[in-house]
Amino acid sequence: MTPLSVAFIIDETFVMPLCVALRSLLVHVAPNCDVVKVFVIEMNLPTASKDLILRVAETSTTKCPCQVEFIPCSETSPFIAKMKLPLLLPSHLSVVIYLDADILIRADLNVLWELTKDTSCLAAVMDVGKAKPNYFNAGMMVLNLTYMREQACVEEMISKFMIAGPNFEGFPLKEQDIFNQVMGTNWQKLSFYWNAQGLGSYANFRVGENLLFTPKELQDLEENAYIAHFTGYSGCSLIQFNPHCPEPVKPWSGMIMNPSTTAPNPYVFEWFQVLYSIPEYRY
Ligand SMILES: [Mn+2]
Numbered sequence: 001m002t003p004l005s006v007a008f009i010i011d012e013t014f015v016m017p018l019c020v021a022l023r024s025l026l027v028h029v030a031p032n033c034d035v036v037k038v039f040v041i042e043m044n045l046p047t048a049s050k051d052l053i054l055r056v057a058e059t060s061t062t063k064c065p066c067q068v069e070f071i072p073c074s075e076t077s078p079f080i081a082k083m084k085l086p087l088l089l090p091s092h093l094s095v096v097i098y099l100d101a102d103i104l105i106r107a108d109l110n111v112l113w114e115l116t117k118d119t120s121c122l123a124a125v126m127d128v129g130k131a132k133p134n135y136f137n138a139g140m141m142v143l144n145l146t147y148m149r150e151q152a153c154v155e156e157m158i159s160k161f162m163i164a165g166p167n168f169e170g171f172p173l174k175e176q177d178i179f180n181q182v183m184g185t186n187w188q189k190l191s192f193y194w195n196a197q198g199l200g201s202y203a204n205f206r207v208g209e210n211l212l213f214t215p216k217e218l219q220d221l222e223e224n225a226y227i228a229h230f231t232g233y234s235g236c237s238l239i240q241f242n243p244h245c246p247e248p249v250k251p252w253s254g255m256i257m258n259p260s261t262t263a264p265n266p267y268v269f270e271w272f273q274v275l276y277s278i279p280e281y282r283y
Contacts, residue, residue: 003035004113006097007089009078011043016252016281017101019056020274024105026060033064033110039096041073041081041088052280079168079175082138083157086148094146095119100139100229102250104271107226112194116142123188125195127176128203129231131212134185138176139229140195142188156182196225200264201232201248228267251275 006025010018022038029036040053050070057066071088075081081088082098089096095117097109116123121144124136148154157178164170164178171177192212197203199222206212213221232248248264251271275281 002095002117003037004029004033004097004110005037005039005093005095006099006109007039007041007085008099008101009041009073009081010045010101011078012045012049014101015045015049015052016275017250019053019278019281020271021099021101021103021105022053023056023060023278024274025109026057026066028105028108029061029064030108030110031063036061036064036066038066038068039071039089040068041071041085043073043075043078043081045070055280056278080158080161082175083161083178084154085143086145087154089145094144096143096145098141098143099227102230103139104228104230104267104274105226106228106270112142112190112226115190116188119144119188121147121186121188122183123190125190125192125197126212128192128197128206128212131206135180136187136189137195137197137229137231138179139197139231140227141179153182192221193224193226195227195229196221197229197231198248199225199228199266222266225267228265228271230265230267230271
């Protein structure tokens with residue numbers, strides 16, 4: 001069987017979140033798995049950052065080895081690199097789990113791998129913000145790279161981007177909108193546990209009759225998500241002080257001084273626990 005293969009795309013600003021995502025991934029893999037392959041598509045990462053990522057990979061698992069492969073990428077934006085994944089990753093690789101770095105993994109990704117290894121095109125989770133049945137969130141996608149190469153999906157996405165221009169005119173959610181337009185309904189829908197978005201924020205507006213969650217379902221997602229995804233902005237804005245709808249922010253954005261009491265997202269504290277378990281980030 002092909003080993004569990006995962007891909008991230010980062011530049012220097014996402015090294016710290018990547019370390020947390022990677023460590024959380026590795027501490028949850030089952031002891032019986034042969035190897036975890038992690039591809040890091042990187043934009044100009046300094047050697048020190050690569051060394052740190054390698055150390056995190058080495059020290060986070062005693063259960064199963066992790067091979068990290070850095071793939072240098074000259075694209076100017078991670079959004080473009082995401083659309084080009086099938087071409088950037090090694091051509092022998094047929095399926096990959098793409099993950100944003102703004103996540104916390106809380107389950108064995110081999111389960112997701114098993115669940116989606118026969119996906120004909122792409123497997124993903126509905127976007128909680130959009131809440132349209134056929135529209136997925138592009139922060140976690142299992143990509144059938146062979147299919148995407150054969151169907152020239154990359155070329156189709158890039159040509160849409162070329163027409164839209166560098167500001168993604170007509171695609172407010174950038175590469176995610178383009179992915180959705182090109183894939184259409186041709187994707188396998190996974191449960192919200194595999195990409196829990198907007199918790200403590202806009203997910204609260206999706207609770208109710210004919211909406212995405214019952215109160216019980218949302219509560220369960222707030223306690224037992226397999227992948228928590230910190231959607232939202234890295235920066236700060238005044239809207240974050242609105243108590244009626246706290247804006248989703250990244251755990252590391254600096255707004256959250258005391259994660260145990262003030263963070264609206266239930267997984268922020270756990271994110272910091274993983275961060276501080278990495279010696280280089282212990283304060
Ligand atoms: Mn994200």
